[in-house]
Amino acid sequence: MIEAEGLTKRFGDRLAVDGLSFTVRPGQVTGFLGPNGAGKSTTMRMILGLDAPTSGRVRVSGQPYAKLANPLREVGALLDAKAIHGGRTAYNHLLCLAQTNNLPRRRVGEVLELVGLTGVAKKRSRGFSLGMGQRLGIASALLGDPKILMFDEPVNGLDPEGILWIRNLMKALAAEGRTVFVSSHLMSEMENTADHLLVIGRGKMIADCTVKEFIDQNSVLAIRVRTPDAAALAGLVTTAGGKAVRESDGSLLVTELAMDRIGDLAFDGGVRLHELSPLQASLEQAFMELTKDSVEFHAAVPAIGPEALR
Amino acid sequence: MTATIPAPGSLAASLPPASGRSGFIGMLRSEWTKLRTVRSTMWSLLAMAAISIGLMSLFAWVSMRRWDRFDPEERLSLAHRPLEIILARPVFIAQLVVAVLGVMVISAEYTTGMIRSTLQAQPRRLTVLAAKVTVFAALMLVVGEALSFAAFFLGRQLIAAHIPVQLSDPGVARSVVGAGLYIAMLGLFSLAFGAIIRHTAGAITAVLGLILIVSNLTNLLPDSWGAHINAWMPTNAGQLIYEPTLAPDHLLTQWQGYAVFGGWTALLLAVAAVLLVRRDA
Numbered sequence: 001m002i003e004a005e006g007l008t009k010r011f012g013d014r015l016a017v018d019g020l021s022f023t024v025r026p027g028q029v030t031g032f033l034g035p036n037g038a039g040k041s042t043t044m045r046m047i048l049g050l051d052a053p054t055s056g057r058v059r060v061s062g063q064p065y066a067k068l069a070n071p072l073r074e075v076g077a078l079l080d081a082k083a084i085h086g087g088r089t090a091y092n093h094l095l096c097l098a099q100t101n102n103l104p105r106r107r108v109g110e111v112l113e114l115v116g117l118t119g120v121a122k123k124r125s126r127g128f129s130l131g132m133g134q135r136l137g138i139a140s141a142l143l144g145d146p147k148i149l150m151f152d153e154p155v156n157g158l159d160p161e162g163i164l165w166i167r168n169l170m171k172a173l174a175a176e177g178r179t180v181f182v183s184s185h186l187m188s189e190m191e192n193t194a195d196h197l198l199v200i201g202r203g204k205m206i207a208d209c210t211v212k213e214f215i216d217q218n219s220v221l222a223i224r225v226r227t228p229d230a231a232a233l234a235g236l237v238t239t240a241g242g243k244a245v246r247e248s249d250g251s252l253l254v255t256e257l258a259m260d261r262i263g264d265l266a267f268d269g270g271v272r273l274h275e276l277s278p279l280q281a282s283l284e285q286a287f288m289e290l291t292k293d294s295v296e297f298h299a300a301v302p303a304i305g306p307e308a309l310r
Numbered sequence: 311m312t313a314t315i316p317a318p319g320s321l322a323a324s325l326p327p328a329s330g331r332s333g334f335i336g337m338l339r340s341e342w343t344k345l346r347t348v349r350s351t352m353w354s355l356l357a358m359a360a361i362s363i364g365l366m367s368l369f370a371w372v373s374m375r376r377w378d379r380f381d382p383e384e385r386l387s388l389a390h391r392p393l394e395i396i397l398a399r400p401v402f403i404a405q406l407v408v409a410v411l412g413v414m415v416i417s418a419e420y421t422t423g424m425i426r427s428t429l430q431a432q433p434r435r436l437t438v439l440a441a442k443v444t445v446f447a448a449l450m451l452v453v454g455e456a457l458s459f460a461a462f463f464l465g466r467q468l469i470a471a472h473i474p475v476q477l478s479d480p481g482v483a484r485s486v487v488g489a490g491l492y493i494a495m496l497g498l499f500s501l502a503f504g505a506i507i508r509h510t511a512g513a514i515t516a517v518l519g520l521i522l523i524v525s526n527l528t529n530l531l532p533d534s535w536g537a538h539i540n541a542w543m544p545t546n547a548g549q550l551i552y553e554p555t556l557a558p559d560h561l562l563t564q565w566q567g568y569a570v571f572g573g574w575t576a577l578l579l580a581v582a583a584v585l586l587v588r589r590d591a
Contacts, residue, residue, distance in 0.1 A: 049433045050426055051590040066433040069331040077430055083423040085348065092347035093427075099340040100431040101332045107325060140427065145325045 001026060001179060002047055002148060006056035009042050009203075016042045018203035019056065024181045024196075026147070029174045031194030031211075032183040035291050039203040040183040041079070044152050048077055060148060072101040072144030078137040078151045086126030090117055090136050093125060097140055111139040130157045138169070148179040155189060167193050187287035201291040218286035223259050226251040226275035227266070236265045251275070337432055337441035345445060348418075351411065355453055358407035362400035363461055370395050370468035377472050385472070392475040393485055393554055396465025397458060401489045401552060404457055405545075408450060408493050409517045412500025415446050417510040425591050435586050439505065443579065447498055454493030458552075462486045481554030481564075488551030488564065495548055495571055502578035506585055521545045537561065544574040 002024040009017040017039040024030045034040050045051040047058050049065035057064070061074050068074045084093055094108040112118050115135040120128070125136060134154065141149055151170070155163045170193055174180045184190055190197060190211070197214050199207040207214060225244075227233050230252055234244040242257030254262055259278055266273050345351050373388065373395060380388070388395070419425040432438050466475055477483050500517045507513035520543075528540040540546055541561040548571030550556065550564045562570060 045590070048430050050429055052588075068433070070328045071332065071433055072431050073325075073328055075430075079426060079430075080423065083426040085344075085418060085422045085424045087348045087350065088344075089347070092343060096340045096343045096347070097427060097431045099343060100336045100428075102329070102336045104326065 001062070002058065002060055002181060003062075004043070004047070004056065004058040007043065007046060007053050007058050008055045009039070009046060009051060010054040015203050017046070017053075020200065020203070020205055021056075022198050022205065022208055024148075024179055024198075026179040027174060027177050028195035029170050029180045029182060029193055030196045030198060031190035032181060032198050032200070033187060033190055033287065034183075034185065034200040034206075036185050038185075038200045038291075040185075040200065041152055042203075043200075044077070044079060044150055044181075044183065047150065048075065048079070050079075070101045070144065072097065072103065072146065074144070074146055075148045075150065076141030076144060076146035077149070078134070078141045078154060080152065081130070081133040081137040084125050084133070084136065087124055089122050090125055090128075090139075091121040093136070094140055094143060098143055101144055103144060107143060111142045114142060115139045131159060131162045134158060134162065134166075138166070146178070149173055149181070151180075151182045153183055153185070155184075187284045199287070199290060201293070206290055214286070218290055221255075222279045223254040223257070223262055224251055224275060224277050224279050225254055225262060225266075225273065227271055227273050229271050232269065233266060233271045236269045236271065237262065240265055253279070332432060333434075334437055334441060337437050338445055340431075341441045341445040345415070345449060350414075354407050354411055358404050359457055359460070362403040362457065363464060365403060366396060366400040366461055366465055367468060369399060370465050374469060374471055389473050392469065392473045393462075393482065393552065396469060396475075397462055397485060397489055397552055398549075400461040400465075401458065401492065404454075404493060405496050405521065406518065408454075408497050409500040409521065410514055412446065412450075412497040413504035413507075413513040413517060414510060415442055415501050416504035417508055417513050420508045421510055429591050436583060439579075439583055439586055443498060443501065446501055447494055450497035451490060451494040454497075455487065455490030457493065458486050458489035461489075479554070484564065485552040485554045488568070491568065492548050492551050492571075495568070495575055496545070499544060499571070499575045499578065502575060502582045505582035506578065541567075542570055544571050547571050547574075 002022075004023075005021050007017055007020040008015070020039075020043060032040050032043070042051060046053050047060060047065065060068065065071065065075070088096070090112065091108060094111065095105065098105065098108055109118070109121070112121050115138050117132065117135055117139060120132065125133065128136065134157075138151075138154070141151070149170075151166075154166050154170075158166065170180050170182060174195070182190075182193070194211055196210050197207060198205065199214075207218075209217070224247075225233060230246060230250060234246070234252060237244040237252070237254050237257060240257060240261065242262070243255045245253045245255075247253055259276060263273070263276055265271075266276075377385070419428060428438060429435065462477075469475070475482060477486065500513075503513045503517045504510075507516060525540070525543040525546050528543055528546075529536055531539060538561065547562055547567040550560075550562060550567030551571075553564060556564065
């Protein structure tokens with residue numbers, strides 16, 4: 001369990017993290033989503049006590065991180081895979097960390113086995129590929145058999161096999177009842193992995209909900225209605241407070257009215273329907289829609305609305 | 311390379327329950343592992359021993375070869391300061407390596423990013439600093455004493471024909487032991503610089519600049535100012551500990567000098583500790 005209250009971090013005159021309050025619960029994968037520069041890494045660094053909050057506080061298993069008796073047994077984190085002295089072998093790197101928390105030496109061999117690095121245990125990590133470095137980082141996160149795992153952009157730069165492996169690992173860890181907190185700037189990454197979502201933009205919380213709620217709230221953009229009597233239905237929709245737009249193929253795009261309600265209106269008004277279907281944006285589009293006002297570094301992204309889906 | 315997803319529960323299978331709190335002892339073991347598992351530590355120390363003792367031997371040997379061609383004043387001056395050749399010079403060379411190693415004990419953690427792994431594993435930062443200081447001081451004390459005794463006994467053989475010197479001569483035993491003490495303290499002095507500056511190149515420049523340039527330049531200050539500041543400069547004061555004898559009007563005794571060096575080091579370490587606790591890693 002990770003609990004943040006009003007967590008704030010200011011760098012000079014820039015608010016990197018702005019009053020975040022949230023709880024990350026055990027037994028599920030919680031996705032931490034936001035555009036680049038939204039404050040995800042800074043938040044994770046504050047959870048681990050690497051950065052001190054400007055105000056607010058964050059607790060891990062009910063305590064500030066620095067008070068944990070054996071931090072590696074409580075939290076395993078992969079913040080960036082480069083937090084390693086390249087001149088040291090994989091084995092010795094893990095040994096240094098294991099010794100700080102009085103973990104037995106054989107544990108090092110076990111986690112290396114677990115991530116598939118046994119064959120290169122005696123090799124200096126400087127020569128590791130990105131994927132191997134990532135696996136070494138995960139091995140260090142698993143050292144203390146922690147209750148909480150945090151991964152910052154874990155699949156960046158991995159090949160599809162590596163991505164699948166990490167996804168399945170995160171799910172397996174959550175299934176064991178652990179708290180899994182994983183950040184990403186790609187919604188598609190979370191779609192298949194996360195149960196719960198925290199979405200931030202410019203350091204502020206935008207959404208704190210389950211993935212399903214997120215989809216329901218954000219992904220239905222319009223209802224497509226095909227009917228031989230479009231003019232009549234458009235009138236009914238407008239009277240009921242919705243908006244209907246005539247498409248070039250003769251169908252109607254209805255917004256601001258629920259799908260069931262449109263069906264009822266048509267039935268009551270005696271209008272024949274040939275199609276009644278939700279136009280769904282992908283989660284990626286929903287996410288971009290949600291965060292478009294809070295993207296730190298804007299490229300010219302076309303606005304996502306019903307028009308974009310035609 | 312294969313990696314399988316661990317079966318539920320398999321992660322925990324072999325880990326015994328925690329006994330007590332992660333603290334100084336575990337951190338000591340970790341820091342020792344860190345020092346000995348990076349190739350550069352051992353290579354630097356070997357190179358340091360080879361170059362400092364090698365050059366000392368060469369100087370000593372050449373001086374003895376040319377002894378008959380020296381004029382009497384030169385002979386007298388050499389004979390008066392036997393430790394100049396066989397102790398002070400090798401220590402002067404060795405200190406350059408020790409300064410670099412001391413800085414890198416901490417700065418390498420920052421330049422590689424290892425510091426984030428270290429502080430995740432042990433977030434109590436003063437424990438981390440204390441362990442680093444203890445392990446490196448112990449290593450440098452052993453290395454320093456080994457080096458100064460080796461230099462002394464080898465050098466003594468080489469110059470025995472014209473400049474006999476015994477461990478029992480006045481101040482000699484203290485000088486030989488003191489040279490090792492100087493090296494250990496210099497290691498900590500440099501470590502503090504590494505912790506404060508955090509960039510390898512910057513910290514090395516600062517320490518070596520202080521030892522090699524600033525300390526000597528203070529001599530040029532006018533009047534007694536220069537003499538006083540010069541005497542109290544950290545390494546100038548510290549180096550007195552391996553002077554067998556001092557001029558009676560010298561501002562500090564050997565042990566006072568070492569205490570001054572220790573005071574500077576303690577001050578810098580205190581600054582380093584405050585900064586380590588306050589700054590974001």
